[in-house]
Amino acid sequence: MATKILILAEHSSGALKDISFELLGEAHRASADAHVVALLLGNGVSELAAELAKKGASEVIVVESPALENYSSDAYRHEILAAIASEDPDAVLIGNTPNGWDVAPLVAAGLMVPLASGCARIAIADGSAKCARKAFNGKFVHHVEIVDQRPIMATMDKGAAAPFDGETDGSVRTLEPTLDPGKLKSRFVETKKSESGGLDLSQASVIVSGGRGVGAPEKLDVIRELADALGGQLGASRAVTDAGWLPHEHQIGSSGVTVSPKLYVACGISGAIQHVVGMKSSGYIVAINKDPDAPIFGIADVGVVGDLFEIVPALTKQAKEAKG
């Protein structure tokens, strides 16, 4: 019998999100005999269902209700549990995205099954699964096994798995919603932009960023001087902006700004996936970090293993000279 894998499709503003296709791709790779079912919750989403059926789903299950127009944890939990009860999948894959990590533990608690979170890969066989997930914000890969559970549940990191790239001729089916809109414990109000101070790093052609390794707010001057010498802007990891060393508008990454300068210099930044998704399409990436195993060296073009307080000032001096 085929291995039935249910994925939760995500969409916003009338378009499917990339994670949906990444989950479809990973579901096909997870098991040699995968039967991939996409669960689509929403309101007026028939076009999206047709797209999923063409781009990786063997079957698409659609649940439509005005209460599903926007994501809310309670409505999604309710309908995901209902779909799992009626479809009885071997495994359920959800994105490790803001809405995915919100609803996944509620579903896991409802089923009393373990949840492997933040996975880059999953392999499913005979009711068990092997998952490679991140720990210590990506500094390590934590291999876990889920033994003899139904369903297997995992969340997959965004950008970790390649999207499905073939073509499918899947079928589309509708399930009636079972939630009672009057009884929901959480309700969507609105989506809005967070306030920002006006700096827009997304257009910068050179960015020099500092991370937790800079150590203290006053030491950021070392990074700022290099940025000036290279004619660039000052960026930061979340560790720096959360600590209040720089305003939020300097933060690069999934919850900050996405940048693609010609040159990106990362100083004292470990290279957590949430940072990397915001800068990996930069033209040329330089990493300076004292830890030879820092994940940032995996995506950089050139790296220096050493103390940024020795390397960066030397670089600043020569950059100034080079400019003449």
Next chain:
Amino acid sequence: MKSLVLVKYVPDANSVFRINSAGTWVDESSLSFTVNDYDRYALEELLALKDGGAVEEVVALTVGPQAASSALRTCLATGADRAIHVRDDALEGSDPLTLARVIHQAIKDEGFSLILAGLQADDDNHTQLGGLVAGLLDYAYASAAMKLSLSGETMRVERELENNELQVVDLDLPAVVTVQTGINSPRYASLKGIMAAKKKPMTQLGLTELGMSPDSVGAGASKLKTVGFESPPKGKGAEILTGSPDEVAAQLIKRIREHAGVL
């Protein structure tokens, strides 16, 4: 209104981490531990609600070994009113669902109206304990809060999405909310707070007190099992430059000119 914050005692994020000899986790023997960063922000939210009069009591709870009581003492010194330390040797190796069952057992009769936790622990990054506890209690739930505002029996939460977007949701109390870093500026314990903490109650709960059997918890009962731990694959990998600071700087300038067209 009674409130609870779930905290974890984790290795300091500034540490240099090495894999242990069993190849199952980092070697924790030489690391210094601290309150999980996300949880500090969660505690601060509750203390601010208490300052504003919306919350009467702030309780801090951790599940962990003897040493983890230090995390609770920090919470008490910072302003929490009392602490609960769930501790039992049999809990070692418990997966998140098992920990959530233990926490549920410890708090289900307390009647907390608001439970906060960090979005994730900085060490294991499981990003699910708050949601699991909400699911077991059948409380309303929201994750990654960047703003909380309470009006009557409704908690309005601004959840962090991606690309600088926020999603505003209303939760009916009782509720569990996980907190994202940067939501506030956590206060530090004052000397007065540290002295006052010595007189604040810290309850120890073992499995006997919780009415749970040792074989229902721990590594044996957990269905999410660690089978390996390693450094991440290097990917395409950077070209690593070596030499004195001036030498590597010269090499960098050359490459920056050639490959990035800068300078």
